[in-house]
Amino acid sequence: MKDLGKPINLNLKMNLAIVNALWYILVGENFELEDEKLQAIVAQFDQILRQESRPSFLDKLLMMIHPKLTKLFNSEWHSARKLFDDLIDLIKPRLDQHKAHRDPHQPRDFMDAFLAEIERTEDRQSSFYGKRGEESMIATMIDLFLAGAETTTSSLLWAILCLLHYPDVQERVQAELDQVVGPDRKVSLEDRPNLPFTNAVLMEAMRIATITPMALPHSVAQDMEFGGYRIPKNAIIFPNILQVHYDPNYWDNPDEFMPSRFYDKDSNTFKPNDHLIPFSVGRRLCLGQTLAEKEYFLFFCGLLQKFNFKFAPGKTLPGIGKDAGAKIGILRGVPLHEVVLSSRDRHHIRPNN
Numbered sequence: 275m276k277d278l279g280k281p282i283n284l285n286l287k288m289n290l291a292i293v294n295a296l297w298y299i300l301v302g303e304n305f306e307l308e309d310e311k312l313q314a315i316v317a318q319f320d321q322i323l324r325q326e327s328r329p330s331f332l333d334k335l336l337m338m339i340h341p342k343l344t345k346l347f348n349s350e351w352h353s354a355r356k357l358f359d360d361l362i363d364l365i366k367p368r369l370d371q372h373k374a375h376r377d378p379h380q381p382r383d384f385m386d387a388f389l390a391e392i393e394r395t396e397d398r399q400s401s402f403y404g405k406r407g408e409e410s411m412i413a414t415m416i417d418l419f420l421a422g423a424e425t426t427t428s429s430l431l432w433a434i435l436c437l438l439h440y441p442d443v444q445e446r447v448q449a450e451l452d453q454v455v456g457p458d459r460k461v462s463l464e465d466r467p468n469l470p471f472t473n474a475v476l477m478e479a480m481r482i483a484t485i486t487p488m489a490l491p492h493s494v495a496q497d498m499e500f501g502g503y504r505i506p507k508n509a510i511i512f513p514n515i516l517q518v519h520y521d522p523n524y525w526d527n528p529d530e531f532m533p534s535r536f537y538d539k540d541s542n543t544f545k546p547n548d549h550l551i552p553f554s555v556g557r558r559l560c561l562g563q564t565l566a567e568k569e570y571f572l573f574f575c576g577l578l579q580k581f582n583f584k585f586a587p588g589k590t591l592p593g594i595g596k597d598a599g600a601k602i603g604i605l606r607g608v609p610l611h612e613v614v615l616s617s618r619d620r621h622h623i624r625p626n627n
């Protein structure tokens with residue numbers, strides 16, 4: 275890898291790798307990591323999510339006069355619109371190819387499965403019906419793309435940032451990986467129960483990161499009472515996950531990165547904690563949770579198995595606690611920073627060496 279030993283920003287590379295995994299599930303093909311169109315989309319999306327979600331005075335004024343004016347004058351709205359159009363341009367040619375070459379009895383990917391459902395659907399009211407079915411497939415793919423790429427990427431980058439702060443924890447994760455997986459075999463999901471300390475590190479990093487600090491807004495379907503408060507129908511509710519993850523009633527020294535919260539050293543076992551809710555709770559919790567957990571585990575272990583991560587010398591290491599300066603928008607994006615990777619190959623002692 276040509277970047278070994280140099281300070282690099284992992285943001286775009288990680289994003290591309292995660293997008294690639296998702297794209298494979300959706301349409302059964304891999305992007306070239308150098309694909310310029312993909313790189314532009316990923317960079318554009320990253321920039322939108324990093325914007326702090328606070329409307330300016332002008333935005334508020336325009337919204338009060340007429341919401342449609344925001345569309346005319348708000349640059350964030352225009353960049354989001356452009357992102358959607360670019361994604362549609364990316365998806366449509368794949369739709370034509372899939373329609374021409376699919377075998378209805380052997381779906382190869384998400385798009386084939388969706389097309390089969392459209393074909394089966396006779397109910398004109400259904401969102402799978404006819405042309406509307408195709409539109410809803412494109413919208414669903416964009417949803418999955420937007421909800422699944424940056425979230426998983428940010429979680430991984432936060433986990434690596436935590437390790438830059440705690441090199442001893444990095445070494446311990448690598449020692450566990452060396453013992454359980456070794457240098458040559460790829461980490462698999464079956465290894466997960468045998469890597470309790472690594473799992474504890476991953477969960478503690480998720481708590482520290484809390485990449486979805488306010489989950490998604492939900493609206494109340496009917497007037498209700500909760501915890502002594504009257505909540506009127508249609509009120510918008512933002513769950514405050516950041517507060518739950520940093521509540522000192524549940525977590526000692528919540529600003530500190532302490533994998534031991536999730537690890538029992540006497541029994542060498544992983545210790546779950548119900549107050550960790552990165553995917554939110556309830557009926558509308560994250561649809562991609564199982565995929566995200568698998569990707570988070572596999573990418574993290576694969577990287578730590580092969581590389582050492584060090585902070586770029588001469589630069590300031592961004593903090594990791596609640597008030598560490600991470601910008602809070604839809605996502606609590608990891609503060610930008612550079613890291614230096616070195617290969618671990620020479621550290622592994624192979625029997626015939």
Ligand code: HEM
Pocket residue numbers: 296417418419421422423425426429485486489490491552553554555556557558559560561562563565566567570
């Ligand atoms: C570490 C990675 C991820 C985290 C922390 C995360 C977190 C969340 C959270 C907090 C919500 C809001 C739930 C609520 O408001 O109650 C959400 C919604 C959602 N997520 Fe994720 N997510 C992740 C990865 C993914 C992936 C990989 C996908 C799909 C490929 C995905 C798809 C979705 C969708 C479609 C929704 C909306 C669900 C609905 O409204 O019913 N997420 N996610």
